[in-house]
Amino acid sequence: MTKGEVKKVVLAYSGGLDTSVIVPWLRENYGCEVICFCADLGQADELEGLEEKALASGASKLIVRNLREEFIRDYILPTMQVGAIYERKYLLGTSFARPIIAKHQVEVAALEGADAVAHGATGKGNDQVRFELTYFALNPHLKIIAPWREWTIRSRQDALDYAAEYNVPVTATAEKIYSRDRNLWHLSHEGGVLEDPWNEPEEDMFQMSVSPQAAPDEPEELTISFVQGVPVAANGCQMGLVELVDYLNVVGGKHAIGRVDLVENRLVGMKSHGVYETPGGTILYTAHRELESIVLDKETLRAKDRIALDYADLVYNGRWFTPVREAYDAFVQTTQRTMTGDVRMKLYKGNLIVVGRRSAFSLYNEDLATFGPDMVYNQKDAEAFIKLYGLSMKVQALMK
Incomplete structure (x- = not known):
């Protein structure tokens, strides 16, 4: 007995246990053709053998x-x-x-004449929201199928039993400890011992970074160069974006940079405990912020900081394809016009130590900041400024 009128569905497919099982489940429950779509975001060896697995699972x-x-x-x-x-x-x-995967999933659905899309996100997590809000924004006519909210599978063993029943080739086992998500930016870990936030992550869990104890005993110097806010080089060597992030992941991981242990608030209302490895991203965020410190004025930096909080929520909550995010981007891009320069850092046992920054657009004026003889700034002028700046405080004190 099929569930509804669906002729062809495009499934966001990773080749893991869940999405592998979803293929025959869709065919059995919706009687439809299943096209698997995979976005290569830098999952590395996770893409090996994916086509054979998808076809063997029943995808067209x-x-x-x-x-x-x-x-x-x-x-x-x-x-x-x-x-x-x-x-x-x-x-x-x-x-x-998630929004880039869902965006291209919608495009593939249009090209293939599909009338539905499906994803393997659970009913407890954030990803279901991120996928489905993108579908709403880009093609609200597509039917959305979320098997985790429909099927009777409730555990990893249930999924393995279903895979065995339908001869679905999977490499997963019931002993798999962690739930992971990997792309060229980061690697996340959830589940297993991490379900108790008191537990320390086990060292053999980490894959992109070594521990501080295992990192080199000597610091490594690294200079990141930006042109209008875009990183373009490391230590003077020009690189494309993908090459640069890959390189920084290796360098950062070698020095234990970018490990985060976080209890976060999910959009759906519960807390979760996760560990993230983002070595290259941590380097880029730090370098970019340091360059801003000499290039942008105080009010612009404060405005960006306020926007950053809202922007993080928008991204986390799946509202990428919204007018407000585009408006924020438009403002931020104006701030990046003068964001050209270099930031020098030392990487040492989990520490990212900024030791220098320079830019032709720097607002730092050594003549004004100097503690030496000063021919530009008259220190006596500060007295009148302080009296006016503190006038309200003085009036309050007098009233008492």
């Missing part, structure tokens, strides 16, 4: 798009340039991956 085809360049240019960079960080720690690696 697998479509893979290399979106790594677009991912950095159109999603990561705008978020970094505004300085958006969710709950003071999270650099949003999974959050902005």
Whole structure:
């Protein structure tokens, strides 16, 4: 007995246990053709053997798009340039991956004549919102199927049993400890021992970074160069965006940079405990902010900081394709016009130490800041300024 009128569905497919099981489940419950779509966002070896697995699971085809360049240019960079960080720690690696996947999923649905889209996000998490808000924004006519909100599968063992029943090839086992999400920006870890936030993450969990104890005993110096807010080089070597992020992940990971242990507030109302590895992203965020410190004036920096809080919420909550996000981007892009220069750092055992910054657009004036002989700033002028600045406080004191 099928659930509804669906002829063809495009499934956001990773090849993991959940999405592999979803393929035969869709065919059984909706009687429809299933096209698997995978966005290459830098998952590395996770893409190996994906087509064979999709077809063996019952899909009619697998479509893979290399979106790594677009991912950095159109999603990561705008978020970094505004300085958006969710709950003071999270650099949003999974959050902005979902709208680009869903955007191309909608495009594939149009090209393939599909009338539905499906995803493997659970009914407890944020990803279901991120996928579905993007579908709403880009094609509200598509039917949305979220198997985790419909099926009777409730555990990893249930999914493995279903895979065995339908001869779905999976490499997962019931002993798999962590739920992970990987792309070229980060690697996230949830589940297992992390479900108790008192537990320390096990060292063998980490894949992109070493521990501070295992990092080199000597610091490594690194200079990041920007042109109008876009990182273009490391240590004077020009690189494309994908190449640069890959390089910084290696360098940062070697020095234990970018590990975050966070108890965060999910959009759906519960808290979750996750560990993130974002070595290259941490380097870029830090360098970008340091360059801003000498290039942007105080009021502009404060305005960006206020926007950054809202922007982080927009990204985390799946509201990427909204007018307000576009408006924020328009403002931030005006602030990046003079964001050209270099930031010098030392990487040492989990520490990212900024040791220098320079720009032809720097607002730092050594003549004004000097503690030496000063021919520009008359210190006596400060007396009248302080009297006016503190007038309200003086009046309050007199009234008492």
